[in-house]
Amino acid sequence: MTVALSVQDVHVTLGQNHVLKGVSIDARPGEFVTLLGASGSGKSTLLNVIAGLQGIDRGHVAFDGTNVEKRPPRKRGVGVVFQSYALFPHMTVGENVAFPLRAARRPAAERAKVAREMLELVQLGEMIGRRPAQLSGGQRQRVALARALAANPGILLLDEPMAALDKQLREQMQVEVTRIQRQVGITTVSVTHDQAEAMTMSDRVAVMRDGRFVQIDTPENIYRKPATEYVARFVGEANLFPARGGELLPDGVTDGRTGTAVIRPEDLRVLTGAEPADAWSVSGVVRLLSFQGSRFRLEVVSDTGGRVVCSLPPQTDAGTLLDGNRVRLGCAHPDRVHVIAATANDDAQELVVA
Amino acid sequence: MTDRSLLRAIGWYRTPIIAIGLLASLLFFVPFLVVVATSWTSGSFILFPPTGFSLQWYETVLTDRQWLNSFWLSVVVAVISTVAAVLLGTLGALGLTRIRSRALQRWVRTLFIAPIALPPIAYAVGLWSVDRRLPFLDDTLVSLVVGETLLAVPYVFALVSSGLAGTDPSLRPAASTLGASWPMILWRIELPPLLPSILGGALFAFTVVFDEVVLSVLLLPPGTQTLPLKMFTASQEAFSPELTAASTMVSLLAILVLGGAQLASNRRNRAARLRRKASA
Numbered sequence: 162m163t164v165a166l167s168v169q170d171v172h173v174t175l176g177q178n179h180v181l182k183g184v185s186i187d188a189r190p191g192e193f194v195t196l197l198g199a200s201g202s203g204k205s206t207l208l209n210v211i212a213g214l215q216g217i218d219r220g221h222v223a224f225d226g227t228n229v230e231k232r233p234p235r236k237r238g239v240g241v242v243f244q245s246y247a248l249f250p251h252m253t254v255g256e257n258v259a260f261p262l263r264a265a266r267r268p269a270a271e272r273a274k275v276a277r278e279m280l281e282l283v284q285l286g287e288m289i290g291r292r293p294a295q296l297s298g299g300q301r302q303r304v305a306l307a308r309a310l311a312a313n314p315g316i317l318l319l320d321e322p323m324a325a326l327d328k329q330l331r332e333q334m335q336v337e338v339t340r341i342q343r344q345v346g347i348t349t350v351s352v353t354h355d356q357a358e359a360m361t362m363s364d365r366v367a368v369m370r371d372g373r374f375v376q377i378d379t380p381e382n383i384y385r386k387p388a389t390e391y392v393a394r395f396v397g398e399a400n401l402f403p404a405r406g407g408e409l410l411p412d413g414v415t416d417g418r419t420g421t422a423v424i425r426p427e428d429l430r431v432l433t434g435a436e437p438a439d440a441w442s443v444s445g446v447v448r449l450l451s452f453q454g455s456r457f458r459l460e461v462v463s464d465t466g467g468r469v470v471c472s473l474p475p476q477t478d479a480g481t482l483l484d485g486n487r488v489r490l491g492c493a494h495p496d497r498v499h500v501i502a503a504t505a506n507d508d509a510q511e512l513v514v515a
Numbered sequence: 516m517t518d519r520s521l522l523r524a525i526g527w528y529r530t531p532i533i534a535i536g537l538l539a540s541l542l543f544f545v546p547f548l549v550v551v552a553t554s555w556t557s558g559s560f561i562l563f564p565p566t567g568f569s570l571q572w573y574e575t576v577l578t579d580r581q582w583l584n585s586f587w588l589s590v591v592v593a594v595i596s597t598v599a600a601v602l603l604g605t606l607g608a609l610g611l612t613r614i615r616s617r618a619l620q621r622w623v624r625t626l627f628i629a630p631i632a633l634p635p636i637a638y639a640v641g642l643w644s645v646d647r648r649l650p651f652l653d654d655t656l657v658s659l660v661v662g663e664t665l666l667a668v669p670y671v672f673a674l675v676s677s678g679l680a681g682t683d684p685s686l687r688p689a690a691s692t693l694g695a696s697w698p699m700i701l702w703r704i705e706l707p708p709l710l711p712s713i714l715g716g717a718l719f720a721f722t723v724v725f726d727e728v729v730l731s732v733l734l735l736p737p738g739t740q741t742l743p744l745k746m747f748t749a750s751q752e753a754f755s756p757e758l759t760a761a762s763t764m765v766s767l768l769a770i771l772v773l774g775g776a777q778l779a780s781n782r783r784n785r786a787a788r789l790r791r792k793a794s795a
Binding site: 212213214233234235236237239240241243244245247249250251260261263264265294308309312 | 682683688692695704787
């Protein structure tokens, strides 16, 4: 079972804090949507609203067109994977996974069958008799996922699902969770502050800031066509330059009202001395060149004092890029430059100067 | 490993620490050993060193109706009060986690712990004056049990609260999203992991109530005595080795019960460790 999710103009106040200031988002059945934002942006609150764990002041939450904002969590048919996984420590893995069926008073035979099936799905069949304390972090996460899916919910909610794992395991589990989500075909809303995780797992990413959505789009568009400077800098590294009407302005023009061009580090290149300047270029002094395996990361302080980051292929001859050397950077892919209209930014002026 | 490195780090400073530790344990055990020794005297006075050896005073205590009645009365009062205190203390600790306001939480916590700090005599006098206005309670243990329960609740509350602090606060929301109703969450999710804390709290509550004298003096129906009260009066009347024999037996009983509880929890911990090891 999988349902379409619709959140309409939801407001939540916690004490004095207006945590959600009218958020709306729709998810198609089977879609994987990630709420991405810094801590305090309201993303976890929104997840709790969908789960029914957090009441709302105003607005609607609908599953397949039916309003559910009055329904208690246990009647919503949502599966939640909590950040701590919240496995019941006194129960075995099998009992944990079968718990939603026990709560629904299903017969013991069915409980055992579903527990086995769900554990097979997450490839932990042989762990059915263990206690959560005997499992590794990644195994616990998979048990939590199996338990969340056991009662065949309409929506799966993941609250910072990778936060408790170390980096290597995290990447592995991102792939694993996505595989299971696709296999089950369940509508999924995940919360994270890790942009790489959001990019890897989601069909769409919803960037949140201060209780509002800033942009909801595919991972590629979030990266290539950020709606605001905040998104541009939150997702990946971004160089921001002044622009007018889609055209880059020469460096040093600080008329912020004209708009902001976003150039990703991999779209910049180093211009050698004899090379004619592209339509646009920026010159400055090398501050740091660091080798990062798949690329060189070149950080340059431009003549106007801005920081420019450039990615270079690993076979680049680094000999001329010593700290303190002067370099000129041009844009290798002018077609990929994205310009944010000045009206999209509340904070355009401040940023261009920086 | 940390123990040993800690010792080394302390260096020669540990000499006075060890000395004070030894002195403290002497202070603890010597009076107890004296009491034990005087109880097996064959004379009829509490004397140290004891004169001769006999178990006659144990026999006297164990065959005396008064001592036995007092013992059973104490057991009954302690059992009822412990059960009531376990219920109230556990529910209090669980209820506290459902209060959202931090300030209110602090207040309620303080109120639950307060009876430990109040002088029992003030409390006993208060309860006694209430008791006098309710004549139908005259010949019952109700007021005493109520009083003892209130003295015991803080211990259960404190232990269960600390047990709760060690559990994941998302267990309850997790269970509710999995379809569990609140009675099921309470019974199957919240209480089972707290069982050790609840049993620990019950043990504390029982010993506190069993040894309590002040409330018994004022609130017992006339003509009845709990064991500690009987001991107290015995110590004021004749200084007979009956008293030390009874004390010894109560102490032995306490040691047996506490030792048993310790043993059980050790065994549980060891089993849990073994299970973890087996999986590693």
